[in-house]
Amino acid sequence: MPTLRALECFVATVEAGSITSAAARLHLSQPALSHQIAVLEQELGSPLLERLPRGIRPTSAGREALRHAQDALEAADRVVRAGRAVSALDEGQLRIGCAGSMTAGLLAPLLRGWRRRHPRVRLALQEQNSADALAAMITSDEIDLAISPRPTRWDGAVELIASEELVVVFPTGDPLGSRPGPVPISALHGYPLIQYAGPHGLAGWLDGLLAEHQVLPEVVIRTRQITSAPALAAAGLGAAVVPVSSIPAGFAGTVHRLDPPQSREVVALTTGRGDVLVAQFVANAQATGLRIPAAIARQLEAV
Secondary structure: OHHHHHHHHHHHHHHHHHHHHHHHHHHHHHHHHHHHHHHHHHHHHOEEEEEEOEEEEHHHHHHHHHHHHHHHHOOOOOOHHHHHHHHHOOEEEEEEEEEEHHHHOOOOOOHHHHHHHHHEEEEEEEEEEEEHHHHHHHHHOOOOEEEEEEOOOOOOOOOOEEEEEEEEEOOOOOOOOOOOOOEEEHHHHEEEEEEOOOOHHHHHHHHHHHHHHOOEEEEEEOOOOOOOOHHHHHHHEEEEEEEHHOOOOOEEEEEEEEEEEEEEEEEEEOOOOOHHHHHHHHHHHHHHHHOHHHHHHHHHHHO
16 A cells, blocks of 8 residues: 555655655655655556656656545545644534433533534534433443433543532422421421432432432322423422422422432543543533522522
């Protein structure tokens, strides 16, 4: 297979019309340039240049090879330009996976800032309800990184983005939700509760938390969407344990901390291969953090 250097020497010699001029243009000695062309001619099995008393001219094989050599050099140049553009965050594609509960509170403001700074980088988003499912998508090269809770199984790189509190929400006027202060987990025993439908990362976590405190609530409905749980609670179906970032600003109910308090890590999962787009996106995610509506933050501070 001809090397790009040999093709570059051949094209430069034809364009310059002499080995002397081409060698000066490429900052090579004449013997070094002649060697590159000789190796190329040997590989192609035909002379490419006719040596004249003053200069050179391409043979018929040389004229045919010249067009393809120029195309190859232009393609190589495009490769270099594309690679440099990605390194400068001016081109490329970033495939992002995200836990559905984190799209509004973390990813939406992050993507808004990213698009403003890097408008030519194409973005693709896939949402899942399971951190393990997102980890599997990175392993199968479906996405480049994932923003999610920490998965149960993952051997790749993990970057901490934030720590998120899990709270309990009630409809307005609910007897337990009307009490001041954090709500003991034990108080949820026998209480109407909105649970998550599997396979969902929070479903297993919540089952484990309730079992640990020997609490058996009355599960009134299950949902696959974390963002639906606050709405179902506000509609009067019961209490819901939710990540604080999933509660909308206009939530028509009450928000309480749990006792003991509960939280989860929000992390970025990557392959750790040093991809410049991935590294910059993770850094931006760490700088942006989780956005909690001010009204919800005030409720938590009040109780």
